Amino acid sequence: MPSNLSERAIKAKRQDKTATVIISVIVGFIILLLAAIIIYILAKGIGKAVDPSFLTSNPQQFKEGGGIGPELFNSFYLLVITLIISFPLSLGAAIFLAEYAPANAVTSGIKTAIEVLSSLPSIVVGLFAFLLFVIQMGWGFSIASGALALTVFNIPLLVRTIQQALESVPAHQRDAGLAMGLTRWETTIHIILPTAMPAIVTGLILSAGRVFGEAAALIYSAGQSAPALDFTNFDLSSASCPWNIWRPAETLAVHIWKINSEGVVPDLEAVSDGTAAVLIICVLAFNLLARFLGKRLGKKLTAE
Amino acid sequence: MQTAKFQSSNDAGVLSANQGSVSGNAVASSTGPSGLPEATKQLAKSQLERVGKYITGFCAALVVLVVVSLIFLVAQHGLSTFFVDGINPIAFFTGDTWNPHNTGADGMPLVGALPMIVGSFSVTLLSCVIVIPFALGAAIFAVEINPTLGSKILRPALELLTGIPSVVFGLIGLMVLVPWVRSWAGGTGYGILAGSLVLAVMVLPTVTSLAIDALESVPATYRQSSYALGATRWQTIWHIVLRAALPGLLTAIVLGMARAFGEALAVQMVIGNAAIIPSSLTTPAATLTSILTMSMGNEAMGTVYNDVLWSLALVLLVMSLVFILIVHLIGRKSVSNNAQ
Numbered sequence: 001m002p003s004n005l006s007e008r009a010i011k012a013k014r015q016d017k018t019a020t021v022i023i024s025v026i027v028g029f030i031i032l033l034l035a036a037i038i039i040y041i042l043a044k045g046i047g048k049a050v051d052p053s054f055l056t057s058n059p060q061q062f063k064e065g066g067g068i069g070p071e072l073f074n075s076f077y078l079l080v081i082t083l084i085i086s087f088p089l090s091l092g093a094a095i096f097l098a099e100y101a102p103a104n105a106v107t108s109g110i111k112t113a114i115e116v117l118s119s120l121p122s123i124v125v126g127l128f129a130f131l132l133f134v135i136q137m138g139w140g141f142s143i144a145s146g147a148l149a150l151t152v153f154n155i156p157l158l159v160r161t162i163q164q165a166l167e168s169v170p171a172h173q174r175d176a177g178l179a180m181g182l183t184r185w186e187t188t189i190h191i192i193l194p195t196a197m198p199a200i201v202t203g204l205i206l207s208a209g210r211v212f213g214e215a216a217a218l219i220y221s222a223g224q225s226a227p228a229l230d231f232t233n234f235d236l237s238s239a240s241c242p243w244n245i246w247r248p249a250e251t252l253a254v255h256i257w258k259i260n261s262e263g264v265v266p267d268l269e270a271v272s273d274g275t276a277a278v279l280i281i282c283v284l285a286f287n288l289l290a291r292f293l294g295k296r297l298g299k300k301l302t303a304e
Numbered sequence: 305m306q307t308a309k310f311q312s313s314n315d316a317g318v319l320s321a322n323q324g325s326v327s328g329n330a331v332a333s334s335t336g337p338s339g340l341p342e343a344t345k346q347l348a349k350s351q352l353e354r355v356g357k358y359i360t361g362f363c364a365a366l367v368v369l370v371v372v373s374l375i376f377l378v379a380q381h382g383l384s385t386f387f388v389d390g391i392n393p394i395a396f397f398t399g400d401t402w403n404p405h406n407t408g409a410d411g412m413p414l415v416g417a418l419p420m421i422v423g424s425f426s427v428t429l430l431s432c433v434i435v436i437p438f439a440l441g442a443a444i445f446a447v448e449i450n451p452t453l454g455s456k457i458l459r460p461a462l463e464l465l466t467g468i469p470s471v472v473f474g475l476i477g478l479m480v481l482v483p484w485v486r487s488w489a490g491g492t493g494y495g496i497l498a499g500s501l502v503l504a505v506m507v508l509p510t511v512t513s514l515a516i517d518a519l520e521s522v523p524a525t526y527r528q529s530s531y532a533l534g535a536t537r538w539q540t541i542w543h544i545v546l547r548a549a550l551p552g553l554l555t556a557i558v559l560g561m562a563r564a565f566g567e568a569l570a571v572q573m574v575i576g577n578a579a580i581i582p583s584s585l586t587t588p589a590a591t592l593t594s595i596l597t598m599s600m601g602n603e604a605m606g607t608v609y610n611d612v613l614w615s616l617a618l619v620l621l622v623m624s625l626v627f628i629l630i631v632h633l634i635g636r637k638s639v640s641n642n643a644q
Contacts (some may be wrong), residue, residue: 027458093366109368276471
């Protein structure tokens with residue numbers, strides 16, 4: 001029955017068009033939603049976020065006009081310390097998995113462990129750090145505890161990105177190195193790592209963005225208080241010394257959470273909007289930097 | 305591939321060890337062109353190789369140690385509720401009253417965790433139901449309909465969305481979603497619905513990018529065969545691509561659920577934190593994570609209240625292990641299906 005067949009073909013075509021329209025609408029909605037979220041945060045908080053006194057003054061607990069000076073510094077300081085600990089560790093583990101690991105039960109155990117770590121809720125990681133570093137080690141709420149919590153939080157992501165970067169280096173480059181009489185280690189250091197560097201740098205910066213915004217792992221490790229900082233103080237045991245890693249250090253993300261859950265700051269909305277805008281600007285900057293550096297390094301590598 | 309790597313690394317090790325020992329006998333006689341004894345160089349090389357292997361192996365071992373000690377510590381504290389404080393696990397999992405400072409009729413503290421367990425599962429399932437059409441639509445768009453726009457606009461947008469900190473989502477939920485829910489549902493606006501909506505936006509990038517991977521892994525020949533039979537694009541997507549990618553899509557959803565289940569602060573900010581079994585989607589409720597976030601800092605270590613909080617953390621931990629297990633089972637099943 002040709003008429004029936006053509007009817008079915010027409011119906012199929014109509015369905016095809018409808019589905020395409022619906023899917024395009026969904027995608028349009030997602031893009032709009034993202035734009036709305038970012039514009040909303042920036043529009044509400046930009047006034048505060050570009051105000052130097054907000055960015056440098058101390059937070060207030062019961063008065064209006066508090067700033068986020070210590071929180072801003074703490075966020076970056078914690079990030080740097082976290083990366084100093086987690087990058088070499090993840091790099092080592094990733095090199096082991098990508099270059100050395102034999103295909104046996106031990107290796108699959110390591111892979112499973114990393115997978116488990118990556119799916120653990122960050123609050124559980126924070127509580128583990130609370131138990132081990134804050135209480136058992138007796139470090140209290142401190143930058144040291146917080147940085148280690150963030151390290152545990154950051155390791156699985158970083159190991160996976162670095163491992164993927166190493167494994168995506170073509171096998172013939174590895175073989176060439178080995179054939180030249182280089183040992184596996186020399187091949188890794190002189191051939192594999194430089195080739196994988198753009199992807200590693202991109203992954204590192206993206207993970208930095210994630211660490212920068214993390215709060216749940218920090219509320220019980222780096223703590224929820226930000227002592228006023230004195231940048232002329234270099235006494236590493238003093239709570240007001242910015243570089244002291246044994247002082248509690250509330251970050252920007254924790255600050256937003258804390259003032260909203262306590263709800264005692266009178267200009268709560270203005271302060272949290274401003275802080276959120278600063279946070280989003282930093283995250284956007286990390287994202288752009290990752291793209292830019294990744295492209296730049298990639299170009300440099302292929303041009304040479 | 306893995307075995308080949310192993311063998312070649314082993315061979316390299318044997319080779320350099322042999323060279324080391326052979327030239328080790330002839331240290332005095334042979335001197336390299338650079339003036340350095342050739343043997344010392346070889347020895348240093350094989351030593352360096354060993355050092356490199358040990359250092360990287362140590363890093364990997366350290367990661368494993370962290371995971372094992374994390375599970376051990378949380379389990380130790382979480383289980384002491386039942387083994388030290390003598391609380392009946394059945395009372396913990398099925399009790400609907402959460403008030404650990406008071407004791408019930410049986411003289412035991414009221415530590416029913418059912419409200420939080422119900423709350424956690426409700427927000428997880430509801431956010432998943434909300435996110436599936438969006439994630440699937442976006443993935444189909446990026447792989448099947450317009451890969452150019454997909455990689456130029458959609459993927460960067462999703463990456464950006466992943467980067468937005470969870471407290472910022474919580475804040476937006478608090479300032480926009482909660483008042484919106486309040487305006488039409490009455491009450492406070494806090495509850496499962498607000499929590500699920502926030503979570504849906506948060507897990508969207510995770511689920512979408514995994515779904516994209518799943519669709520991309522469907523061989524192009526499947527699509528070509530379908531088109532050759534005269535199928536439209538939508539027929540191809542619906543009957544061929546989605547079915548072939550089903551295990552991958554399920555994995556994407558399960559991993560999204562794992563993330564939703566464990567998310568703490570964003571949910572805590574909008575769910576209302578009332579540890580009662582929710583009667584509707586728009587009344588205040590609580591999740592495992594929200595109660596943990598709120599209470600852990602207030603209770604001294606070693607008290608029953610504190611132990612019970614660790615039990616909640618243990619439930620979270622075990623659930624995330626269960627999610628991984630499900631992902632592995634899906635993977636294994638799809639492998640055996642393909643083999644048939």
